[in-house]
Structures are given as structure tokens and as C-alpha cells.
Amino acid sequence: MRGHRAAGGVVASAYGVGVTLTAPAHHATAAAVVPAVALEAHDDGYRLTPLADDGAADGTAERVPAAALPERVAGLEAAGVRWVWDTAAVYPALLAAGVRVERAHDVRLARAILRGTTVPLPAYANLPRDGWDEPSADPADGLFALDRAAADVSAADEHRRQQQVVAASPRPGALRLLLRAESAGALAAAEMSAAGLPWRADEHERILAGLLGPRVPSGQRPEALEVLVAHIREALGAPRLNPDSPVELVRALRAAGLTVETTRSSELRRLEHPVIEPLLSYKKLSRLHTANGWHWLDTWVADGRFRPDYVVGGVATGRWATRGGGALQLPKQVRGAVVADPGWRLVVADAAQLEPRVLAGLARDRSMAEAGRGRDLYDGIVATGAVADRSAAKYGMLGALYGATQGAGGRLVPRLAARFPQALGLVEQAARAGERGAVVGTLLGRGSGSPSDAWRAAQAAASDLDASDAVVRRARSLSREHGRFTRNFVVQGTAAEWALCWLADLRRRLWALGAGRLAERPHLVYFLHDEVLVHTPEHLVDEAAEAVREAAAAAGRLLFGDFPVDFPLDVAVVERYSDAT
DSSP states (O other): OTTOOEEEEEOOOTTSOOOEEEEEGGGGGSSOOOOEEEEEEETTEEEEEEEOTTSSBOSOOEEEEGGGHHHHHHHHHHHOOEEEEOHHHHHHHHHHTTOOOSOEEEHHHHHHHHHHOSSOOHHHHTSOOOGGGSOOOOGGGSTTOOOTTTTTSOHHHHHHHHHHHHHTSSOHHHHHHHHHHHHHHHHHHHHHHHHOEEOOHHHHHHHHHHHHOSOOOTTSOOHHHHHHHHHHHHHHTOTTOOTTOHHHHHHHHHHTTOOOSOOOHHHHTTOOSTTHHHHHHHHHHHHHHHHHSHHHHHHHEETTEEOOOEETTOSTTSOOEESSSOGGGOOGGGGGGOBOOTTEEEEEEEETTHHHHHHHHHHTOHHHHHHTTTSOHHHHHHHTTSSSSHHHHHHHHHHHHHTOOSHHHHHHHHHHHHHOHHHHHHHHHHHHHHHTTOOOBOSSOOBOOOOOHHHHHHHHHHTSTTOOHHHHHHHHHHHHHHHHHHHHHHHHHHHHHHHHHHHHHHHHHHHTTSOSSGGGSOEEEEEETTEEEEEEEGGGHHHHHHHHHHHHHHHHHHHHTTSSOOOOEEEEEESBGGGGO
16 A cells, blocks of 8 residues: 555464554654653642753753643743643643643653554553552642652653663564544643633523423432422322332333333333323433532532543543533533533534444445445445445444344344455454453553453353353353443544544644634634544634644545545534534
8 A cells, every 4th residue: 555554563462363453654753752840749839850862861951830730831841842741630720821832742641552552562561550540639729739640660760661671672663653632632631621611601501490480409309300209209109209210110110000120211112001101201300400500500610610630541432521510411401501612603513424444444444435435334334235224324333333133223234244344344353352251452451451350250160161051151251241331442442542632633634724822813612532623713613623624634644644534524613502403
């Protein structure tokens, strides 16, 4: 392939067998080399250590009092440096002081990745655990809260060790890109929390009042829920029923002649009974009241902003998590409260069919890539004759990604496998590897981790010649469960890498559009796996929207080179988030 030579990466396996994935050779030149400075807490202030190209200390460390740190960082940043630090522990306070940085290497996030990478790094993976393996200090502990890892190994020493193991690894270019993308994601996360998502508390109150009724004290049911409780009790002939108790609710449903195992909405929708409609409505509104009701509003929204506390790499696949606030699960019911400031607009963009497109690039399946080239991927799959309609294409692809064996998805997977053998063969390989206990990995090398102790104990018990049928069935069940996890891990994890590259490039492009501090320019305010929100002055709307699109295309080229897979976006320019969904 012209301009895109693939370098194979083999997933580590305890059984000597691996799943071979590919990563572009051009990853080795993903970023320019700039001077590095390690910044970490020391005594009652901070220590800044200049680093040489190999990561070793290069000169005398400088001691800086906490109060003087923002000014000193701003001065060095103007000269162009890469900061070596724990982003979550240091950067929020710098942002609060008006200091934004361009580049960083997050030592703590890099430690987690290198501990579990699929690239063989035994000398690093087997190091004794220390402070860099622990969660970051909570920035809410105080201004420039001291880094709890500093007592074990300095940031400079850990950075040097990381540089050495990456340089000696079989795939240094891919690993460097992964570490840079993860570190850039940490910067973006801190900036989004600092800027905050514009949130109109009065609009949120209006939405809650329209759906739930007047505000009630904590611990009481709103009026709309009380009305629904009355209908539920009447329909089931259970005047004292507490519908919030799954045990009571299952008992009442069975007493009414309904065969149920759980109170999940998906199970209830299959039933016919007068209680089903009010019960489903109750569950939906109850979730709203609990997750995003008045208590959430009072706790998480202040000064017209919702400030999520993102946890970068908080999920095994590399996806983000949050520390409270439910930022990654904002229901459509409350998105009308997300309103741009006067004179500003929201650019809302999400990647269409991200995971299937990533799978096409990961497996280098040209047929699947071409099916989505310049159009809806599911429509393209229908055009190949693999399935009859778009719904079948979607359910079949979801079945392939998540290991469906029954239902519509399970029935359609073989048809897609016959049409796209490389793509579906890759996830099938990953599933079989997981069933054997192997570690599988993403395009850039993030590892899935070893199976649990319970998995290993079950397999060991099943290998005994005298093992009972029940023991063998449990071992097989756990094996299939882990296989479903690894099947999806390789795709979801690589999609998370694409999203990190998208974020990293986008924050750079947005910064170049305006002037002044972060919140005075077009800036990121929200991220959800494959969706971003940009808050931008009205006169820069077109430039911001184009930056979003260009960054997505750049992320695709960075990961997949000239392989013909594209990543189209659905982009909307709106005043309210709800207008885009």
C-alpha cells in the first residue's frame, strides 16, 4: 500500500497464541520533539526539573512556591515545553489561575497503559506497585493539592523509565501515540471541567416542573410520580405497593398473573396489562428525578455551568468515566437546559457508526470500508446485498460487535460474516482468544487485562477429571462471557483511541481560532465517547464547525493512514443542545 506500510502487533497470550492486529508505521513520527519539564509537588511547593531527550534530568531542579507556580508555568509555556506531570492533580488549579498549556505527558495515565499493554514489557509490567499506580490526588482537596505519588518515584525518574521501555518495545511509534493521545485527553478533560457546560438552571427547573410537577423536599415523590403510583397500585390491586422496591414489584406483578423475572423495562414492554403503561412511565420519570432532578441541579450546576469531573481512561477500553454528576448519561429530557451564552452557539458533532468504521479500518476490510465511503454505513451494507434493510444491517453489526448468538442480531451475523469476512473474522478471533484467557489489544496497544481470579479458578476446577457437569458449565459460561468482552474490547478500545486523537487535534485547532483565555475562544465543553460539544462565539461558528470536521478526518488518517475508511460527522449548530438531538 503506497504511503502506508503496516507493522504487525501480536496480542499477548498465556497460551502462546495471539490475535494479530496492525498499526501504521508512521505512528513513529506522530509529534514533534519539544523540551520537557517535569513538574511535581515537593515539600511546601513544587519542583520543576528540565529533562533531556532521553528523559533524564538535564540540569538543576528549580523550587517554586505554590503561589508563584502559575506565573512560572506561563513563562515556560510561552517558550514551548512539554510538561511531565499528573494532569488531574496539577492542571485544574493552573486553569483556574488562567494558565493553559499546549502539551503534557501524564505520568500516571502512562503508567496504567504500560502496565497493561499488549506489547511485551515484562521489565516494566513486573515492577513493584507504587504511588503512580494509585488514583490521582483529588484537585478538590485544595489549591495545588500535593501529589500523593511524589514520595515513591519522582515524575522525572518515572518518565525516564517509561521512555526507555517504550523505545525498547517492538512498537514504539504506536505506544508513543497512545501515550500522547491519552495525555492530550487529560488536558482536554481538565479544560472542559474548568470551562463548564453552559447550563440554564431556570430552564432545568421549567423542564422538571413540566414533567414532575412542583419542586418537593428531598425524600418526597413529586406530584407526577404520586399520580402514577396510584395508578400502578390500582392496576395491581396492591394498595401499599412500593414500586421502587424490585422485590415488592415482582411479587405484585406475579400475583396479577404476569410471568416476570425482573422489573427491567425491556422485560415489561413484552407484557400486556393495564399496569404496564403507568409503570414504564413511572420508571422513566423516577430515573429523571433521581439522576437529574432538583438535588442534582442544586449540587452540580453553579454560576450557569455544569462542570463534569471526568476520569480519563476510567474504563478498561480507554473510554472515560466520571466522578459523580452523570455527565456521560445526560438524558434527552434535560438537554434543553444546555443553552449557549448570548452571542454564542453550540456546535454539536457526533461520529456516525464509529465502531463499525473503526472495525473496518482495524481489520483492513476494504469491502466494509467502501460500503460506508461517503454515506451511511448501514445503507452501504444493504447495497452490497448482505441484508435486506438498514435495520437488519444495524442489528447484525451490533450482534457481531457484542457477540449476539440469539435474536435478530444473532441470525444476521453469519450473513455479514460471509460478506465481510476480514472484519467479522477479527472480532471472532478476539473472542476466541478471550475465551482461552488471552490478553487482546487495541490498534495502538492498550491491553484488555487478564481474566479475573474467579475465571481462572473456574477453569482450573473444570480441568479436573472428576469435575461435575455444573462446574464445567460454569467454566464454559465464564469463558464465553470473557470472550464477549474481548470481542468488543478491540473495537471499542480502538474507537476510544480515534476519539482521543480527535479531541487532541480539535483542542489545538480551536485554540488557534480566537484570542484571550480559554473561555473567551471557541472551546470544548462536553465529550461523550463519539460526540463533542463546542461553545463558540457566533462569528466563529463556521470556523469551529470546520475545525470539528477537519480534526475527525485527521484522526482517521493518523490511525489508519491512506486506508479508505472515513469518519463522517453529523454536525449541528444550535442554541440549545436539545435542538441537535
